[in-house]
Amino acid sequence: MEKIMHKPLLPRVSLSYRLLSWEFFLLLITAAVFVINSLASPYFLDPWNLSDASFNFVEKAIVALPVAMLIISREIDLSIASIIALASVAMGFVAQTGAGSPLIMLAGLGVGLLCGLINGLLVTRFQIPSIVVTIGTMSLFRGISYILLGDTVMKDYPQDFAYFGQGYVYAMFSFEFVLFLVLALVFYGLLHKTNFGRRTYAIGNNPTAAFYSGINVARHRLILFVLVGLVCGLAAVLLTSRLGSTRPTIALGWELSIITMVVLGGVNIMGGSGTIAGVFIAVFLMGLVTFGLGLINVPGIVMSIIIGGMLIGVIATPVLLKKFRNRKPAP
Template sequence: MSQFSSSPESGAVHAGAATRLRGLLLRWETALVLLLAAAIAVNSVISPYFLDIYNLSDATTNFSEQAIVALPMTLLILVGEIDLSVAAIIAVVSLAIGVCSDQGMAPYGLMLVGLAVGALCGAFNGALVAGLRLPSIVVTIGTMSLFRGIAQVALGDQAITNYAPEFQSFGQGYVVSWPPVPNSFALFLGLALVFGVVLHRTRYGRALYAIGNNAVAARFSGLNVARTRFVLFVMSGLLCGLASVLLTARIGSTRPNIATGWELSIVTMVVLGGVSFEGGKGTIPGVVLAIFILGTITWGLSLVNFAGIEISVVIGAILIVTIAAPLVLKRLARRFASGSS
């Protein structure tokens, strides 16, 4: 059992830190809202096709699977860990789904297989990180090659493509036809709500911030840090499983290069959302806003036929500016304050 509780004195310490923290986060999220508004405004001006409900709906399908994985990634980075094997887990899960589909398994069975294999991969990462106390960046770079390698060895230059239409409709279908909300986008919104509530409104969420701020102190105050880390890796694997089911169903194909490079897109979403690699800092609304910003910019630039490489350059620049600007401003403000006093 977790011994963590908000005793009066720790609550008081929290309140002081919370107001300061809230002020900071509020600024970060305000900046993100402004950035999103600017991106939408620019897009509507440069392309007459941007503000079209069907086009926007198409746009969401292209980032929803990544966005689902960004949610557990947020929690992992929040507690000072990272999972770089997410894209490779998506590949190995897709392989498992493909093999079972070839054996004639029914669509719902395939979904369960996907979730189970994903969770198993996550548990493997979690056991190495929490059980053997290895650094997660090293472990998941290793499992990134391991999982991707399994898919490459098993598939060679072949692809598994004979998925049943009922399975494919899961990835290609809509929850409601007007406005056209794709299944994957609806799942992302629902999960974002759950993650937001858990992180910001429950004791478990506060425990994650405590671990992220100081894992040693959190352990001494009675939190089971190792178990929490393990659970987060399993959660990451599980949602990679879900993302893989959605992606495999949407494109109806398993190739060894499926989801290549997604780990970096997903980490970009989380970092732009204001989650700090130092741990203990970041919010789900921030990450959700960042996902919308990145989705909007990517979509807008592709509507005016920017090449993929050019879009990467723009996103890289935005990332650096948004991360660097607050730090530079803070440093300037500090210098100004110390100069005037």
């Protein structure tokens, strides 16, 4: 089984084809963006600037890792940003009681996990497509945040809580960034080196076949939803700590940029294929593009045009190439 399932992403093909792999393609674009950016702005190649820029995408990037696994298993979670908001609100309330950082963090992680569990149970117990469930819980979780906070702000976070989102581990390497690198390694191991990861691909490729080969598909997906929720809780800790405050609109619209990162990373939205390496590169690609555009004063909403175009363009290019290549002369 292990042998047969090895390398499910690429068909057994020549080296030249492998060089045309998604990850390589992404890497090229990222390198190009890097060069263009450094030519376009003299401020780009400054390590501290790059470090500052990383804050804008690292939290999203962390969530993208488990979301990639979830999408590989043919599910999706649109409620991720709302989970972050609700977890952040929970942390705000715990902080208000005068609790210390560990307890605040625990509240965020706990609420995230709980939200993931709710999503997972709804999807697996009632066999409802996850896209509808999470469109519902997206409003529900965000709605609860609105009910609890209204138009107020919570900012009674203790001094040392700021470390998670603002601290540096070594020189210009922020805590957030190092945590992302560590988590990327962890998820790489989980998806590519364990049975759990292999099963994720098996389920995404053919849930029915996976079921008949003895995989507990429902439990597996439940675990993935909980994992996504938990990591959303973690992202909430980082984001809340960085901003030092909680509003109900926190992380609004993040689900779209996170899913864009994942899809850009070569994860098939229909499930069954994708790699952590791809997502890892895509995260930097998006981060560099937005940072570079920011340096040349492109407004955020124009960036969204570019990112939306990138999403479609990057997915469409291989399809178009394939169509072009497969065009055989008429018989």
